Structure formats: structure tokens, C-alpha cells
Amino acid sequence: MSKFNFWLQRAAQVIIVLLIVTFGASLLLRLIPVDLATILIPNGSESEREILRNEIGLNKGPIGYYLQWLGDFVQGDLGKIYFSGGTETVSDHLAKAMPRSLLLMAYTQVFALSVAIPLGVISAYRAGRRTDRIISNILFVMASIPGFAIALILIIVVGVKLAWLPTLGYATYSEGIWEHFKHMLMPVLSLSFGLIATYTRLLRADMIASLREDYVTMAMSKGLSDRRILWKHVFRPSSITLFTSAALSMGGLIGGAIVIESIFATYGVGFEIFAAIAGRQYISLQSCVAVISLFYVFFNLVVDIGSGFVDPRTRDRRANV
Amino acid sequence: MSSLMSIKNMSVNFDTPGGSLEAVRGVDIEIPAGMSVGVVGESGSGKTVMCRAAMGLLQGSTVNRTGTVIFDGHELTAMSKEQVRELFGSGMAMIFQDPLTALNPVRRIGAQLSEGLRIRLGMSKSDAMARSKELLELVRIPNAAAVLKSFPYQLSGGMRQRVMIAIAIACNPKLLFADEPTTALDVTVQAQILQLLRELREDLNMSMVLVTHDLGVVAGNTDYVAVMYAGEVVEYAPTKKLFADMRMPYTEALLDSIPRVDHKSGTRLSVIAGRLPDPTHRPAGCGFAPRCKYAQDKCTTDHPELKTDPDGHVYRCWFPIGEAL
Ligand code: SF4
Numbered sequence: 001m002s003k004f005n006f007w008l009q010r011a012a013q014v015i016i017v018l019l020i021v022t023f024g025a026s027l028l029l030r031l032i033p034v035d036l037a038t039i040l041i042p043n044g045s046e047s048e049r050e051i052l053r054n055e056i057g058l059n060k061g062p063i064g065y066y067l068q069w070l071g072d073f074v075q076g077d078l079g080k081i082y083f084s085g086g087t088e089t090v091s092d093h094l095a096k097a098m099p100r101s102l103l104l105m106a107y108t109q110v111f112a113l114s115v116a117i118p119l120g121v122i123s124a125y126r127a128g129r130r131t132d133r134i135i136s137n138i139l140f141v142m143a144s145i146p147g148f149a150i151a152l153i154l155i156i157v158v159g160v161k162l163a164w165l166p167t168l169g170y171a172t173y174s175e176g177i178w179e180h181f182k183h184m185l186m187p188v189l190s191l192s193f194g195l196i197a198t199y200t201r202l203l204r205a206d207m208i209a210s211l212r213e214d215y216v217t218m219a220m221s222k223g224l225s226d227r228r229i230l231w232k233h234v235f236r237p238s239s240i241t242l243f244t245s246a247a248l249s250m251g252g253l254i255g256g257a258i259v260i261e262s263i264f265a266t267y268g269v270g271f272e273i274f275a276a277i278a279g280r281q282y283i284s285l286q287s288c289v290a291v292i293s294l295f296y297v298f299f300n301l302v303v304d305i306g307s308g309f310v311d312p313r314t315r316d317r318r319a320n321v
Numbered sequence: 322m323s324s325l326m327s328i329k330n331m332s333v334n335f336d337t338p339g340g341s342l343e344a345v346r347g348v349d350i351e352i353p354a355g356m357s358v359g360v361v362g363e364s365g366s367g368k369t370v371m372c373r374a375a376m377g378l379l380q381g382s383t384v385n386r387t388g389t390v391i392f393d394g395h396e397l398t399a400m401s402k403e404q405v406r407e408l409f410g411s412g413m414a415m416i417f418q419d420p421l422t423a424l425n426p427v428r429r430i431g432a433q434l435s436e437g438l439r440i441r442l443g444m445s446k447s448d449a450m451a452r453s454k455e456l457l458e459l460v461r462i463p464n465a466a467a468v469l470k471s472f473p474y475q476l477s478g479g480m481r482q483r484v485m486i487a488i489a490i491a492c493n494p495k496l497l498f499a500d501e502p503t504t505a506l507d508v509t510v511q512a513q514i515l516q517l518l519r520e521l522r523e524d525l526n527m528s529m530v531l532v533t534h535d536l537g538v539v540a541g542n543t544d545y546v547a548v549m550y551a552g553e554v555v556e557y558a559p560t561k562k563l564f565a566d567m568r569m570p571y572t573e574a575l576l577d578s579i580p581r582v583d584h585k586s587g588t589r590l591s592v593i594a595g596r597l598p599d600p601t602h603r604p605a606g607c608g609f610a611p612r613c614k615y616a617q618d619k620c621t622t623d624h625p626e627l628k629t630d631p632d633g634h635v636y637r638c639w640f641p642i643g644e645a646l
Contacts, residue, residue, distance in 0.1 A: 313474050
């Protein structure tokens with residue numbers, strides 16, 4: 001199979017996955033056993049509801065409704081959010097929320113990886129010894145505290161008692177880089193703890209397996225320093241699981257930081273979902289789910305492409321299958 | 322004749338959950354300068370561990386090595402890991418059984434080959450690359466420039482083994498440990514690799530320890546042979562002498578297990594019936610007793626001492642071949 005065919009097939013897979021996910025979300029919406037138009041505009045008159053039903057296809061069957069939603073979605077119309085006073089578009093909301101969530105995700109990943117990678121390498125190198133045991137105990141604690149608990153502790157200690165950092169809200173770059181990071185620090189920390197524990201353990205396990213390989217003994221017999229062997233010879237072949245896991249958790253960080261985004265009121269995508277559920281804005285919910293699944297699929301592709309760079313064998317295996 | 326490496330009373334134990342595992346015990350081996358010494362035994366006899374321990378490549382908190390190893394005037398067993406490392410590459414080097422696992426799967430051949438040159442010999446990147454290409458040509462790899470840019474999995478088994486040899490000889494070592502260098506290869510390629518090793522040894526004036534389970538390989542490629550069984554050296558003699566006047570029943574059994582030429586290729590190696598003793602619970606007597614056709618009562622109760630014939634032929638047996646009972 002040629003490379004072109006591989007990517008063609010991969011693209012087909014992606015599209016099928018996206019269709020299934022979005023159709024599922026759409027179907028769920030239709031399974032709610034009450035009239036959606038009534039939920040979306042509870043204070044509207046029957047004629048207003050009828051207009052709404054026609055507008056978004058609620059009067060069609062589930063498939064007809066889905067196709068209409070899909071047609072709008074690919075044209076950039078993600079539906080509306082209905083207030084008592086009027087409507088706003090979901091795309092406007094996401095345009096504001098998405099950059100915040102993306103930044104939060106990026107900072108969290110960079111921070112978690114830059115802590116987890118050295119920790120994983122050290123604990124694999126010192127496996128079974130004191131350093132390793134200490135690190136693994138700390139990680140155990142870190143993994144056991146849920147993110148919202150960390151968030152609350154941080155808010156009470158760092159935000160309220162010490163008053164070092166703002167406890168709420170978001171600041172854009174234009175409001176000052178420093179201000180921006182001050183608002184991001186606590187959410188990032190709250191989201192990172194669990195990830196650091198997961199990443200470190202993944203990397204440690206794979207590094208320990210790699211350290212038993214002959215090529216490590218070979219590298220030793222060349223007279224290389226342990227540091228060089230660890231970073232140049234062992235880290236890369238051991239990092240595939242780590243990077244796969246990191247890439248896959250990005251989708252989750254974008255839409256799944258619902259609790260943390262709500263606690264710190266950063267108004268990202270997670271918060272948008274929370275608001276959609278709380279305000280019963282199911283069209284918005286459906287479109288948010290679709291956008292997030294787009295990201296999941298995108299980062300899956302990143303894993304596919306990236307693993308070829310990390311391990312050249314995958315690249316050729318692909319071309320030869 | 323001066324000795325390049327001398328291993329004295331070396332033992333290696335591994336701490337395992339099931340107790341201490343004695344992989345090597347009380348080994349004495351001399352490696353004369355410029356010579357090739359074969360180390361022969363079944364898999365599990367401790368030959369690989371012996372070599373790695375002698376060179377100082379076994380690390381970890383579960384490894385206990387005792388005894389003395391002297392290499393080229395340095396007492397390795399009294400030196401720190403960092404000091405021993407200085408001798409790797411230009412002093413001692415090793416090639417491994419399976420080049421697919423011994424070469425780093427994600428790094429290009431050029432990077433793996435030039436690395437030693439840059440770190441051990443302090444060459445610049447471009448010098449090291451140029452030298453790497455020469456080294457690949459030295460081990461008769463056609464199209465060396467392309468191979469430098471390849472990954473190990475893109476090469477054939479024979480080519481990979483040549484690459485590994487090139488890496489090992491890159492810094493002109495005085496002593497090369499070759500651990501089953503041909504076992505993973507086809508018969509024809511085996512012969513080529515052994516031939517290459519012979520020539521390189523001569524050209525570079527390099528001593529070699531050739532580890533193998535195959536006495537046939539030892540015959541044409543070594544000056545001395547040490548036969549190992551259950552972690553011990555059970556026979557040591559000049560190769561010619563060993564084949565002419567075998568004393569050790571185990572060595573004889575090994576020789577009988579060499580597959581004959583008339584065997585169809587692909588048939589399993591005939592092996593000596595029975596198994597090696599459990600390395601966590603060594604028997605009191607001779608470890609070979611349950612499998613030995615010469616065994617007597619004494620063999621199961623008393624551990625045989627090393628005996629040395631007047632001509633220097635060493636063996637560990639109560640009832641050696643060629644001795645009247
Ligand atoms: S000591 Fe006895 S059992 Fe052991 S090899 Fe010699 S004859 Fe055989």
C-alpha cells in the first residue's frame with residue numbers, strides 16, 4: 001500500500017468516525033421525550049416555536065434533522081443559543097471560548113510534560129531505589145487528589161490567604177502577558193497534577209523496558225555516559241506511549257475541563273458545555289460535542305503522523321502493509 | 322606471552338525474588354595478547370554473563386560481582402564505572418548476538434557509528450561521518466553512503482552484523498568480545514562474518530573472545546578454548562590440544578551435538594539430553610552428573626576440583642576421558 005493510499009484510507013476513517021459521533025449526538029437530542037422547541041424557548045409562543053421547528057428541522061425525522069444540522073455545521077452555522085431576550089450564535093461563543101481552552105490545554109500540556117519527562121527518566125534510571133520510591137509516592141498522592149480539590153485548595157491558599165493570584169476570570173494577552181499568566185496558573189496546576197502522574201508512570205514503565213534492551217548494553221560498550229544513553233538512546237524509543245497519551249488527552253482537555261473552567265470561570269469550551277447543559281441549550285451542546293470530536297480526531301491524526309517521526313519503523317510498516 | 326586480560330576467581334550473582342542466582346562462579350580465564358579465545362557452552366551456561374561482567378557491562382543493584390579482572394594493566398574490578406568507561410571503545414568493545422536488538426531501532430546507522438568516534442576520540446561531526454563511511458567499507462558494506470543514512474530495520478541480518486562490527490572496531494579496541502556473533506545469521510552469512518572477524522583481527526592486531534555454543538565455530542577461529550558449564554569453566558586448553566585430547570566428558574558431549582553436514586538444513590540442533598542444573602540451587606557434586614555417561618557415585622556427592630595437566634590443559638572432572646579408571 002502506498003503512502004497516498006494509507007492517508008486516503010485514514011481520511012475516510014476520520015470522516016466515518018465524525019459522522020457516527022455527530023449522528024449519535026444528534027440522535028440523543030431527538031430521544032429527549034419532550035418537545036425540543038419548548039425547551040429551547042420556554043417563554044415563546046406556539047407560533048414562534050413552529051418557526052423554530054421549521055428553521056432547525058425539528059419537524060423532520062431524526063435523519064432529516066441530522067442532515068440539516070450537518071449541512072449548517074459544515075457551512076459554519078453551529079446553531080443558536082436562545083435567551084429570553086433574543087439569540088446569540090454558538091459560533092460566536094466558541095470563537096471566544098476556543099482560544100482560551102486551547103491556551104489552557106497548551107500550557108497544561110507543556111507544564112505537565114516538562115515535569116513528567118525528567119521525573120520519568122530519573123525514576124526509570126533509579127528504578128527500585130530511593131529516588132524512584134520517593135517520586136512514585138509523590139505521584140501517588142498527586143494522582144489521588146481530584147483536580148477540583150486541587151483547584152479549591154489553591155484558591156483558598158494561594159488566591160485568598162496569600163492573595164497572590166486572582167481566583168476568577170480570564171485575561172487576554174492584550175490585558176498584559178503577566179496578567180494573562182496569573183489567571184492561567186492555577187487552572188493549569190489543577191489540570192496538570194493528574195496528567196503528570198500518568199505521564200511519568202507511562203514513561204518510567206517504557207524506559208525500564210527499553211533499558212533492558214541489548215542496544216542499551218551496546219551503547220554502554222561504546223563508552224557513552226549514562227546521561228547520553230538515557231536521553232539519546234532510550235528516551236525516544238520509549239516515548240511513543242507517552243506522546244500518544246498526551247495527544248489523546250488534548251481533546252479531553254479542550255472540552256473536558258468543565259469543572260476546572262467553571263471553578264475558575266475562565267469561560268472556555270468546557271464552560272460553554274456546562275452552560276449549554278444548565279440552560280438546556282441542546283443545539284449548542286450538540287455543536288460543541290461535534291467541535292470537540294473534531295479536535296479528538298485531529299489529535300489522533302497528529303499521533304499517527306508524529307509516531308512516524310519518533311519511530312521510523314512505523315512509517316515504513318505503514319507503507320509496506 | 323603477556324596476557325591482555327586476566328579474569329581471576331570471578332563470580333556473578335543476581336538477586337532474584339527466588340533467591341540468589343549464581344550465574345558465574347569462580348571463573349579463571351587468561352586472554353593472551355593478540356590471541357583469540359573461544360568460550361563455549363550451552364545457552365544458560367553463563368558465558369554471556371561472564372563476558373559482560375568481565376567488561377563491566379552488568380549494572381544494577383541486583384548484580385553482585387566478585388573476583389578480579391585485570392585488563393591491559395588496569396584492575397577493572399577496583400575502578401569506578403566512569404573510569405572503566407574510559408576504556409570502552411578504544412580498549413574493549415563488544416558485538417552482540419542479535420544485531421537487530423543491539424542496534425538502536427530509531428537512530429540512523431551513521432549516528433550510531435559516528436557517536437563513539439566523536440565521544441571517545443573527540444572527532445568533529447564531519448570527520449566522524451567520513452570515518453564512519455570508511456569503517457563501513459572496511460567491513461565490506463557496499464553502498465556505504467546510503468547505509469549511513471539507513472535505519473537498522475532497513476538492512477539485512479548480515480549487513481546489520483557488519484554494521485555492529487564496524488561500531489565495535491571504530492575506536493581500534495585491543496580486545497573484542499564477540500557474543501554469538503553468527504548465531505542469528507544464515508549459514509553462508511555466518512562463514513562470511515567469521516572470515517571478516519579473522520581478517521580484522523589480523524589487520525588491527527586485536528584480541529578476541531568468541532562466545533559460541535558451537536564447537537565447530539571455535540575450531541577454525543580460536544587459539545584457546547574455555548568450555549563453560551553451569552557458570553564454571555570446566556575445561557581450558559589451546560584449541561588444537563582440546564580437539565586432539567579432550568579430557569572433559571561435557572566437552573565431548575558438546576562435540577557430539579554438533580549437527581552433521583548430512584543433516585538437512587533446518588533440522589534442530591541435536592542437544593545433550595537433560596538440562597543444566599538450577600542456578601539458584603547448585604547440586605553438591607558435579608553439575609553434569611545427571612547427564613554424564615561417565616558419572617560414578619563420587620560425582621553426585623563431591624564437587625570436582627580444577628586439575629591441570631603438566632602441559633597446562635585444565636579440566637574439572639573426577640573421571641576425565643583418557644584416564645584409566
Ligand atoms: S565429574 Fe563425573 S559427572 Fe562430572 S563430568 Fe566428570 S565424570 Fe562426568
